[in-house]
Amino acid sequence: MGALLAVSLLAGVVRRMPLLALAMALFGSTAVVVGPPSSGHESLAASYQGQFLSYPAVDLVLGFIVATCARRASIVAVAVSVAVQLLVIGVFAHGDGLTVNAVIAFLALATSCMAGLLSRERREHAVALRSQEVAEAVTAExxxxxxxxxxxxxxxxxxxxxxxxxxxxxxxxxxxxxxxxxxxxxxxxxxxxxxxxxxxxxxxxxxRGATASEQSPLAPxxxxxxxxxxxxxxxxxxxxxxxxxxxxxxxxxxxxxxxxxxxxxxxxxxxxxxxxxxxxxxxxxxxxxxxxxxxxxxxxxxxxxxxxxxxxxxxxxxxxxxxxxxxxxxxxxxxxxxxxxxxxxxxxxxxxxxxx
The missing domain is CATH 3.30.565.10 (Histidine kinase-like ATPase, C-terminal domain)
Structure with missing residues (x-):
């Protein structure tokens, strides 16, 4: 919840500087994972496993980057996010939790990237349709x-x-x-x-987009x-x-x-x-x-x-x-x-x- 709250507070940063927002989200989520575990020795493994749930906040920012930023920047952002998340999970997850958390992280990353790609393609398709309509209207005129x-x-x-x-x-x-x-x-x-x-x-x-009152009288x-x-x-x-x-x-x-x-x-x-x-x-x-x-x-x-x-x-x-x-x-x-x-x-x- 803390990570999601942080992302909501960084909404303005995400819109203006999405790459900086991704770096901040990665840093904050990683800090949550590597920080001291929650109290209670009997739930130490469960505590580590729950701490990895902070990374979906990173995936939300990553999906926004894939949907709105240039392709090269999106590829770099995806590569860095995958490397950081898998590295942290590989270091701090143990036993069965390693496989489970790796699969969950990969699915979350893939889902956010697919959602971003679909949003980008829908927007590009709409722009292409508008451009085609404008070109056809110009040709007809x-x-x-x-x-x-x-x-x-x-x-x-x-x-x-x-x-x-x-x-x-x-x-x-x-x-x-x-x-x-x-x-x-x-x-x-x-x-x-x-x-x-x-x-x-x-x-x-x-x-010039003249109004009817500005137009000169023309012969029919x-x-x-x-x-x-x-x-x-x-x-x-x-x-x-x-x-x-x-x-x-x-x-x-x-x-x-x-x-x-x-x-x-x-x-x-x-x-x-x-x-x-x-x-x-x-x-x-x-x-x-x-x-x-x-x-x-x-x-x-x-x-x-x-x-x-x-x-x-x-x-x-x-x-x-x-x-x-x-x-x-x-x-x-x-x-x-x-x-x-x-x-x-x-x-x-x-x-x-x-x-x-």
Missing amino acids: RLRIARELHDMVAHSIGIIAIQAGVGSRVIQTQPAQAREALRAIEVTSRETLSGLRRTLVSLRQAD SPGLADVERLAAATAGAGVRVDVRCSGEQRPVPADIDLSAYRIVQEALTNVVRHAGTGRCRVAIDYGDEEPSVEIVDDGRGDTGNGSAHGFGIIGMRERVGLLGGRLSAGPRPEGGFRVEARLPMPAPVGVPVEAR
Whole structure:
């Protein structure tokens, strides 16, 4: 009891300087063993055997060292504790008591070391899981930003490039058409800069942990309601877009709305850049359970947007996969290319009603 009381008094030392606490516990426990035995000659052997029970206090400190200290320090502490305890038991225990006390000391040491190792492994495993979760979250955020920037910038740059080409060809012969091309370039550039600003400001605010009251007002993210404006911009690049809507038009969740818009945007970018046609069709279906978008053109049937050429279709698949939807993209048998995405609505969360 005295040794356990001493360990409780040294709890602060154990946390700050565990190796010093182990040395003090070893010294105190050994002093108890080598000191004068308790009174009563008839219980001299029993007194020596009972005195060895002071060493579990050392084992408690040793378990804490194994759980919290570096491996090299833990190995040294275990080796010193084993050597001291077995040496003292070998010198002061006699007869059958030698074997019994040696076995008890070894089991107590092994138990404390195993408990310390389990505690260390549990803590290291928890740290590894947290690190993995952080790394996965960072990777997912990087992919999300990459998709947003690709879908937003690729479409705008494609339109700007085509309009710039048209303007350069007709600037001498058709000044009015050249002015229209320049105006389209200006509008598209401003919209792209606005989108980039919204993305960058959101990233900076998230990095600084800004509160809602500190955040600057940002333009809302685009959605299916903006497809008509997107079609008009695409028409300015030389591709006429026929937009058709079916089903009851209703608000959809923001993530589905944005993903559907980005899929249409990327598909139209591919039509402008790769299809070699002057028209395409966009069909939006506000289904009861899963809204869908379909983009069909009658061009060459190959967008050239495979893994070796770009990340457009890859980004589409990632967006649809995150929402648990389905995407099909490929050439049509009758010619042209078709992209269809189905984005299921989240299941409503019902409130359980207790039966009466």
